[in-house]
Amino acid sequence: MSSEQAALLKDAERIMANADSAGTGLQRICDLIRSRIPGCDWVGFYIAVSTRDELALGPYSGEATEHLRIPFGHGVCGQAAATRATVVVDDVSTEENYLSCSPHVQSEVVIPVFHNGEIVGELDIDSHEIASFGRERRAFLEKIAGKLGEALASLMPA
Numbered sequence: 233m234s235s236e237q238a239a240l241l242k243d244a245e246r247i248m249a250n251a252d253s254a255g256t257g258l259q260r261i262c263d264l265i266r267s268r269i270p271g272c273d274w275v276g277f278y279i280a281v282s283t284r285d286e287l288a289l290g291p292y293s294g295e296a297t298e299h300l301r302i303p304f305g306h307g308v309c310g311q312a313a314a315t316r317a318t319v320v321v322d323d324v325s326t327e328e329n330y331l332s333c334s335p336h337v338q339s340e341v342v343i344p345v346f347h348n349g350e351i352v353g354e355l356d357i358d359s360h361e362i363a364s365f366g367r368e369r370r371a372f373l374e375k376i377a378g379k380l381g382e383a384l385a386s387l388m389p390a
């Protein structure tokens with residue numbers, strides 16, 4: 233991990249430890265990632281609605297999106313939820329199972345987040361650059377996402 237990444241991870245931990253609520257903490261994490269990692273142009277969380285096998289849009293930073301609810305299996309977000317695995321799309325124009333938010337987006341990463349072994353949500357990041365999420369960056373983002381399980385779980389509908 234670079235020293236910049238280590239500092240960012242510390243900031244993320246501090247934000248969550250000091251947040252008044254899970255929602256405000258996660259909102260600040262979106263803003264943190266978007267402002268500190270070049271090429272992260274839309275950063276948001278989807279919350280798992282497990283009873284309905286769908287995702288609901290949570291805190292995000294960037295342009296408004298029409299995708300407020302996404303069934304498991306649909307789009308890149310739905311694929312990551314259905315497979316419980318990170319999905320990286322280097323060029324969204326080649327991805328058939330893709331839900332477009334903005335014509336500017338060229339690559340995307342979706343990282344499922346777990347709590348007590350259950351999927352509780354996802355970190356979704358769009359980039360206006362091709363192939364923005366290489367192995368190293370993906371691993372770092374997974375590290376951040378791995379710290380947010382409890383917060384995302386608390387936003388799930390009962």
Ligand code: SME
Nearest residue numbers: 297307308309330331333
């Ligand atoms: N592109 C996503 C939809 C969510 S937006 O990126 C905010 C998908 O294909 O699931």
